[in-house]
Amino acid sequence: MKFFIDTANLAQIKEANDLGILDGVTTNPSLMAKEGIKGTEAVMQHYKTICEMVNGDISAEVISTDFAGIVEEGKKLAAIHKNIVVKVPMIKEGIKAIKWFTDNGIKTNCTLIFSAGQAILAAKAGATYVSPFIGRIDDSGWDGVELIAQIANIYSIQGFKTEILAASIRNALHIVKCAEAGADVCTCPLDSILGLLKHPLTDIGLAKFLEDAKKFA
């Protein structure tokens, strides 16, 4: 399973990248706004900076909702760097645009996926990735990880090449469950990635080893 970081914060991207386990980055308009980035030029420059920091797929989301606008915006985003993946919402015009990007060799990430039907449609259009939002599904009283397993099963039966990018991750357990359920990628906040490190018995065990090491140092 590939690890992406789900943020537009450069310090967090650097920290995750320095671990040596980072395969890419996802952003969305809310994450960009959180970093205080304003204006098209600044947004484009921010994506370029991220692409220069991380050697992997970088999702950049369009904000247009009509076919022509999505294609126009997506072409500009894709021109920033070869690793840009154009992130397109799961709407009718978005599906048409994903098909256009597929036919023109531009990678896509179909976002805001909440059902298996949506994941099938995105795969039919040739999306490189689909992003089921598992945390938001959990928040609404359903089981987000179950959706990952359902999509993985369907893609395997049907031979779809689209990769399942588990998004809206809330904690380390989500990452483990998505790995079990067959996600190809997990995009996670830094805290959830670092949460994988933690076990109290590791801390107790290390403290004891270091204490005993003083006996022969």
Ligand code: E4P
């Ligand atoms: C990433 O691709 C998604 O936009 C992101 O994971 C959504 O996460 P949230 O539900 O925490 O906003």
